[in-house]
Structure formats: C-alpha cells, structure tokens
Amino acid sequence: MNRLQTELPGLSMKNPVMPASGCFGFGQEFAKLYDLNKLGAICVKAVTLDERAGNPTPRVAETPGGMLNAIGLQNPGLSHVLENELPWLEKYDIPVVVNIAGYEPTDYTEVAREISRAKNVSAIELNISCPNVKEGGIAFGTHAATAADLTEKVKAVSNVPVYVKLSPNVTDIVPIAKAVESAGADGLSMINTLLGMRIDLKTGKPVLANKTGGLSGAAIKPVAIRMIYEVSQQVDIPIIGMGGIFEVDDILEFMMAGASAVAVGTANFIDPFACPNLIEGLEKRMDELGIDKLSSITGRSSLLCRQTL
Amino acid sequence: MNRLQTELPGLSMKNPVMPASGCFGFGQEFAKLYDLNKLGAICVKAVTLDERAGNPTPRVAETPGGMLNAIGLQNPGLSHVLENELPWLEKYDIPVVVNIAGYEPTDYTEVAREISRAKNVSAIELNISCPNVKEGGIAFGTHAATAADLTEKVKAVSNVPVYVKLSPNVTDIVPIAKAVESAGADGLSMINTLLGMRIDLKTGKPVLANKTGGLSGAAIKPVAIRMIYEVSQQVDIPIIGMGGIFEVDDILEFMMAGASAVAVGTANFIDPFACPNLIEGLEKRMDELGIDKLSSITGRSSLLCRQTL
Amino acid sequence: MKDEYLKIKEQKQLAPNIFQVKLQGKSIREMTAPGQFVHVKIQPGIDPSLRRPLSIADVEAEKEELTLIYRTEGRGTKLLAGKVPGEEIKVFGPLGKGFPTDAVKSGDTCLLVGGGVGIPPLYYLGRQLAEKGAEIITILGFRKAEDIFLEEEFQQLGKVIITTEDGSKGVKGYVTDAINQLASSYDTYYTCGPNPMLRAVEETAKGPGFVSMEERMGCGIGACLACVCQLKDPGSTSGRKYRKICSDGPVFPAGEVLI
Amino acid sequence: MKDEYLKIKEQKQLAPNIFQVKLQGKSIREMTAPGQFVHVKIQPGIDPSLRRPLSIADVEAEKEELTLIYRTEGRGTKLLAGKVPGEEIKVFGPLGKGFPTDAVKSGDTCLLVGGGVGIPPLYYLGRQLAEKGAEIITILGFRKAEDIFLEEEFQQLGKVIITTEDGSKGVKGYVTDAINQLASSYDTYYTCGPNPMLRAVEETAKGPGFVSMEERMGCGIGACLACVCQLKDPGSTSGRKYRKICSDGPVFPAGEVLI
C-alpha cells in the first residue's frame, strides 16, 4: 500500500504534492535538478490563447515572510504550449494540470477546449484569481455569479476535470466556492495570492513596476488554512491547497484543514529541491504523528471540532 | 520646528506614532516601562457597553512572520473605563483615542456618546472590523451601506472626531472607505487583522479555542500598504496606518503609501520598547533619506506615480 | 523589568530534549523572585515572530548569572538550543509574580511538586526556602528514568522523591501517588507542571499551596489579554472575573483560579 | 547546479560597505565559468524570505574555494556580513550563463569595464583571460577614492585605470571617459555594473562586447519569469521576444537586449 496515494478527479497521484502554477514554468528547469517523476503531479504556468508579454520589471519584491509577484501571466500562448511544452512533458509519468487564463470567457473556453484534448493533460486549473492583470483574471473570481458562469462554460468544452482556482481577495469565499461547485467544477484550488504592495523609500515609488502584486509565501499560510477550512465544510468537491507551504508539517496542516492535495509555490524559489524534499519527509512525520494513510486526515480538523460540540 | 509634528482631526501629535488598539491595554502596563508622553497619541483597547469576558484560551498563536489573536474584545465595559482607565490616563499630555465596539448600532452610539464626553478623549476609533466576535464587529465592516449607516449614527452623537477602523477582509475596500467618508467619518484607521487559522497537528484541531483569529504582524504589511495606497487616492480624510509596523522604515513606507499617522500593534509584544524606539529612530532615517518634514511625505508614492504617467 | 541582551555563558543538555543555558547581564540582578519568568527573543527579526516565556530556574546575583532550563518543542526552543557561548540573546524580565515565601519560617516544611519543564522554577524557589531554614521535600515527576534532570541539585536542598510513569525509577505513577505516600506532613506546597498535574496536585495536597500556570502569551506584561484564566469564585474579589497569567501570575494561591 | 551548505573560511571588509567572503565546499568545483552567479540562502527560515543572487568573484578549484564580494545594501547582505568563519550558508549554483571566452586567443587584448559591485565577476574573468594569454586592460569606476577595491588584484592581470566621480583618484568622471581616453585598441570588451553604466559602455565601447545584467529574481533558474528583459530586435531570433536574465544571462552579447 502506498500511504501517500492521492486520488482526485482526473489525478491519480502517488503523493499529494505538486508544484503550484507559475512557480515551476513548464517543468524543464526543475527537471535539470531532479526527476519530475517524484512529484505527485505537475501544474504548469498559466496559458492564454495568445502569447503574453507580461508586466514590466521589477516583477518581484521581498516582503516579511513572503514575496510579491506581478509577472502578469507572461506565457508563450496556447499553440506554442501545445506544440512545445506539453509534448516535452510526455516523457514523465505524472498527471499534468494546466492553469488557464484569459481576458474574456471565449478566451478561456478556446484554451480549455484545446488544452483538454492534449494527449497528456489530466486536468485544467481555471485561473479566475490572478491579481496582476487588468482585464480577466481576478475580475472573474470575486463575484459568485461571474465565476459560476465561466466555470459552466469551461466545463462544457473540457474533456478533463476542471479545478477552479479561487481568489482570497474576497469578503466571503464560501458563496463563490459553492457557486462554482454548482456550476460543475470538479475541484477547487486555493488560494491564489493576496493583493499587496511595497514602496521603495529611496524612490518613493512602488517597488513593482505594476505597483501592486500578489503576496505569496509563508506569510499567507494562516489565511489559506482558514479559507480551506471554511470552504471544505460547505462543498463536496476536493480542494488542492496552497499558500505558504514550506515544511512537511504545512502539508499536514493543509490536509487537516480540508485539502485533499497540495501545491507548493514560493518554496521552490527558496529551496529548489523543496518538492522532493517535502515528499521524502512525509512518511517519517506521519509515523511520528501516528497517521497511517495520508488521505485519511483530510478535513480531520473540522471533524474533530464537530465531535466535541 | 518639530519635524515629526502630525496634525489630524482631534489629534495634535508630536510624532505620528501611537500604539494600536488592543496591543497596549489602557496604557498602565507600558507606563511601567517608559514615559507614555513620548508617544504621539495612545489608542486603547476596544470598549463595549457592558463588560465582556472574551473568548476561551488559547487566544494567540504564532504564524510565520505574524500572529493570530482571538481575544474577543474582552474589556471591563464602558462605566469601568470611564471611572478607572481614562482618569488614570489624565496625567499624560497625549491625545487619547478610544476604540469602541458593540453588538448593535445602539451599543455603539451609547458608548460613543459617553466616551466622547470624557475629559481626555480626543477621538473615537470606530471598530467595525473585529474578526473575533460572532455578532457586531466585522459584520459592520464588510458592507459599505451598513458601515456608512453606523458611522452616521456614531458621528451624530459624538463630541470628538471619529476614525473608522476598516477591515481588510473585503473584496474591495475603496467603496467602504468612500461610504464612511460620505457618512461623516473624520478619518480612517486601517488595517485591522486578516482572518486566519492554524491547526495543531498533534490534536488535529485549531490552535485557537475560537478556531479562527486575526492575523497581525509583519506578514500583513504588504496588504496594509496596498489598501492604504488604494484608499488614500479616493478619499480626502486622513488615514492612520497600521499592520506590521516593526521598523522605522515601515513607518515611512506607510506614510508614503498614504497614511498621515501610524499605529504599532504586534511589535509591542516583540519589543516592549517598540514605540519609543521607533520614534527615536525617525529623525535619523529622515536625514538619510533627505526628508525634511515628516508630514510632507504622506501620499508621496501616488503623487510620484501620477507625475510619471 | 529590562529588555537586555544577555551573553550566553554555557549551554548544555541535561536529558533528552532538555537543555540548560546560563546567561549573563546586568538586568539579572533584578531577578530575585523565584517563579517569575523571562520573555526571550530567540533571534533578531521576525522568525520566530513571538517571544518565548521561560521560567527563571536559578540566579546567581553576584555573578549576574541566570539559568534557564527548557525543553526543545518547536522552532523557537530548537533555535535556542543551537546558540553557543558568546552569542547574545535579548531577554525581557523579570516578569510576573513569583512564589510567595514571606510566610515561610525557619523550620517549616515545604513541599515542592514539579513535573517536566515545570521543575526548573522550583529549583530557585527551593534554594531560597532552604536559605530561610525551611526543610524541603521535593517530588519530581517524569515519564521515564532517562528523562530525569536536576535530581542531584534538589538533593542538596533536602529529600527528593522521583516518580516515573513507567516505574523505571522511583515511585511508579504520578506525583500525586508520591504525595499520597508521604510519611511526613508539610506546611506549604508549591507546584508547577502541566495542567492535568496541577489539577491533581491541588486536589491531593493539603494546606496552603501555590500553583504556577502556563498559557500562550502575546505581550507577557498584562496588556494584550492573551493569557487570562478564570477565577474559581468570581464573586469573591475586586470585580475582575479573570486573572492574567503573565502579570497577576504565573503563580496563584491554590484554589484561586480555574486550571 | 547544486544546493550545498558551504563553510565560511574568511570574511573581510574591503571598502566601506564592501565585504569579501570565502566559502568552501564540493559544489565549487563546478563553478568554472566567470560571469555565472550563485543564489545564497542567507540563513535558515523565512527571514529574509528570498535568496540573494551574487556573482562568482573568484574560484580556486583545487582548494574548493569560492569568493563572493558584495555590498551591504539591505537586510540580507547585512546579515551575511555578520557571518563568521566556521558558519555555513546554503549556496545554490553555479547559475546562468557566464562570459564567453572561447573566441579569445593568446595575444588578444580584452577590455574589462566594471562599476561598483559589477566589478567582482570581472576578476574571475580576467584571471581566466590572462591564463589564455590575453592582454588585459581594466577600467574600474567608483564614486570616490575610498570606495576602491580589487585595484591591486586587477593590476596583477594587466593595466588598470581607475575612475572616480569626484576625481579623488584616477580619471575624474565615469568609466566611459576612460574608454574614450584609451590609447590602445582592444578586441573584445566585457562589462558589468549598474544599468546606466552598461548603457553608456555599450554606446561608447567598440567591437564585440558582452554585458552582464541585474534584475530582481525569484527562482534564479528560469522558471518564474521574474527577471526577464526584452530583446532589442525581437524579430531576429527564435520566436521568444524576451530573455531571462537568470538563465539566458546574466551575460548577453552587447546589443542583444534592451538595458
């Protein structure tokens, strides 16, 4: 028995760890460091219909316990990804999740239709939460009805399960999660980055050329845990949890909060071997804590809290 | 000339630094450590009409670069504060800001009416953003109309200026800020804590007895800076900025983002002499950066960005 | 109450996961009351973000030397254990109210009951009580023999009874089993340890006693209300229905607060 | 590319705010190309949260010794300067593409132009070029005389011209003034320094040249797209309109990318 086995719609993973979208490119760089087959799955950078140049630099800034990024969804566009990036990944025996983004619903559906028919794509992550582009992105993720509408449209054309990536920059994430569930989402990814800013005291201007950026890293972990805890009790679809995972304990904390699998973003920059290191450390820690099968702890926290009521 | 002089409605401050509500009690504890007259002002713990017992313990938890708290507005109630806490503060020659909270609008107005007539109260901070109580608190701070309505009622009965303390747990903070401005707020305080959670892996349950708590400390600074930057460009009333101020540079960053004064919360726990230390370090750093008068840098960032358009 | 950089003079391991660090600095002269604690800033910066409360385990005032004894639990104490002599750490204290010893007279018998990392503050207390001429009986509870620390030090102060849960040394069972088996009587007891132990000791031990409590802290000085506990009888006192462990405690008269 | 704990052998100050640290470890044997950089994890934990890119200033392969030279700017470099011999820091590298030297033949003249902390990588480059038998002319730009570092080291490789903005030593003005005053010609130039300097050098210097760029980084290996720059002539190449400074660079042929 593989104690780390994780089964999600479209994703049969030998462990619950995948890199988070945008933090791992299309895998080629990290493949120089270690065998990508070690991963539970891979989630690639956001893909849009046409190539995008992204935002001017500086695109990243350090913050206490975290970082801001405003890459702006730079990517080579759908056809380049279909022709070059995805085929390269075929040599690996891991599920591939493709994060997709767009300006308008038709962008999304076109990308979803094509991508979901690619040979080795196991699932789509519908990015309605990118805070770094003016149109599209987060605009779809902050209103339940808009999010649901887009989900429905994308589901209608997709041949693979669709995970909707939710934005934490909302007053109440639960109705949005419920709405996309009703609209047919197969799962949720949460959380994307919190909108933040830093100012350079010497210039008096924002550090990022885009002024604001998305806050990621350890700093946002408590917000992610809270939102996953809230949402997991109100929806029946599985959650891929992310936001500040750096240590093995973080993975367990996300799962106890309600996640069924996790994604590691910023940590890849601080420890380029973060994913394999975390995967390797999981079983030892499970032994210490007396956890037999990893999948058994998902949502344990809310179950325990309900028992004691 | 006092280069640190800060003038806000009701608050004539010899420097822009005050402790943040809830992190400094009613001043008596820190008065044992240093002369409170060093402060620009003092902001005391939330006061409610009746005494409140607060939440069960544990009430705090550590997070990466920050902390969660779920004190739950424990306080001795209006009359005790009027009879004991405020008179004790009379020996100090600094403006006193009283943070007020309630279950219902009438609670708020009753506290506001009485408190604003106390001899040494310079301003009210209207707390519509406490994430740690079931009723009242944050419920008033997440909808523009509700927030405006409460602001208007409190303004109507208050003898001193009213600063409305905004919640960062919202999709868009600008309309809320504008609504309370229209409703007569004299200023804004921002930000209160972000809603977060931590789970104890050994017990499988949330670390906080209240499950969720408010995230404060360095971790949230970029979110605070971003919100202050956004709001300061859309309202004409001054902003007291807070959220992760630990260093002199942080004060300047908040002011460049758009704050006219700042409050220091969590840092008081990590360095009990944080406020006087920060105040003492301000002028040296202003010299290094060529800042003559501190008040001149408020909103400098957005001014500079507009110039370059 | 000072917040001072103290210099590490010595760092050594006493038992599995139990470390003793000796620190030196001027502010230590103020640390005269056993049962008080200090708030330790493990290292500069925001990681870890909060201070760690640790009890004063011993003080040598003339040498301006403070002893802390701690268990490595999480990130903070693990980092602390990695600090070596010569390094400095910022220590804020002394904080809180310690064990009252004024009422103890020469010839009185004092019972000290400690479990795990509740043991360290009792050592400084024991030394002061011994100086007053009190007779000391110490009961120290551990899980197993290898966890034992400070046994010899307490033996210098008087009689020591060890309890271990697995019976690998001393009385098998809990400290309360040893209390029940005590031949002699005592005038006052002092106890510190995990809450279940404190509750059991309060029920078992007789006569006036003092318990030292633990709670997660923010400020450590009574300003943030993180660390409150409830009075057993809220009606009996000045109006406040709660106590702050950091500033009203950590030591309370037995029976005063809900454990 | 390894991520290894390297041991600090030496830490010394070269000029105001300029430090040199020597590190030792196996992975250093791979650091053969001057112009490459390493990504430094200043200390364990999340403070500071990102790694710091620093150029390889020199390598002694047999001793497995790496030299980094850095200016203390913010929190990360200040913490680094506080590390003492014996301590270990995690270093990931070598990263990026260095200065191409294959085309350089014995007897060629190479011009090295560096400003501030752009100077360090040129030293390792200069040593390799000198070994190839090239003649080296070095122009080093500083603000004022007291800021000068590595002058003697470069003198061992060939002719050195110092420029200072205030004229307190050498040519008064900028490195480009020194380039304009050069009597001799050169076959290839290599430059590293702040962007305004790079732009000016690219305009002033003749013949084939290579510039080394800087940008804020996330991953350091080409995966996050934090550090891109634009091609001057996007039409000319394989389709990508940009370059990643961390992995396609930091060194680019002069004229290839927008500075």
Ligand SMILES: Cc1cc2nc3c(=O)[nH]c(=O)nc-3n(C[C@H](O)[C@H](O)[C@H](O)COP(=O)(O)OP(=O)(O)OC[C@H]3O[C@@H](n4cnc5c(N)ncnc54)[C@H](O)[C@@H]3O)c2cc1C
């Ligand atoms: C008044 C007082 C005196 C104490 N004296 C001692 C002592 O002498 N020796 C000793 O080993 N321990 C003592 N403790 C417990 C000690 O404070 C914790 O073990 C320690 O803070 C854990 O920190 P960490 O970094 O190892 O764990 P982490 O899990 O990383 O700590 C995370 C946060 O929780 C807090 N925390 C965790 N456990 C406790 C706890 N049991 N009590 C209070 N806060 C906690 C930490 O302070 C920190 O803020 C005392 C606690 C109190 C309140």
Ligand SMILES: Cc1cc2nc3c(=O)[nH]c(=O)nc-3n(C[C@H](O)[C@H](O)[C@H](O)COP(=O)(O)OP(=O)(O)OC[C@H]3O[C@@H](n4cnc5c(N)ncnc54)[C@H](O)[C@@H]3O)c2cc1C
């Ligand atoms: C390829 C490359 C090679 C470099 N080589 C050297 C060198 O040999 N010697 C040297 O002194 N400096 C070098 N730098 C610059 C050096 O990386 C920064 O000075 C350093 O990261 C600043 O860190 P800090 O902690 O002092 O400042 P902070 O202001 O605390 O840094 C905050 C964040 O901004 C980033 N940052 C700040 N300034 C720069 C910058 N100029 N370039 C890139 N990132 C920056 C930091 O890496 C960090 O992520 C190099 C930069 C690059 C990209």
Ligand SMILES: Cc1cc2nc3c(=O)[nH]c(=O)nc-3n(C[C@H](O)[C@H](O)[C@H](O)COP(=O)(O)O)c2cc1C
């Ligand atoms: C540099 C960078 C680029 C990112 N790009 C994307 C993206 O293209 N699509 C997306 O859905 N999320 C993107 N994210 C968000 C991450 O996938 C993740 O949700 C977030 O960073 C929180 O996880 P972390 O704290 O582990 O990084 C990006 C994050 C970073 C730091």
Ligand SMILES: Cc1cc2nc3c(=O)[nH]c(=O)nc-3n(C[C@H](O)[C@H](O)[C@H](O)COP(=O)(O)O)c2cc1C
């Ligand atoms: C322990 C604690 C108690 C708090 N109590 C209150 C309160 O009573 N009223 C209020 O408006 N804000 C309260 N806050 C929020 C702070 O005033 C402040 O807005 C927030 O902590 C962000 O600032 P900081 O990061 O500097 O702490 C509290 C914060 C903490 C940490």
Ligand code: FES
């Ligand atoms: S820790 Fe703040 S009141 Fe006790």
Ligand code: FES
């Ligand atoms: S730093 Fe990540 S692509 Fe260059």
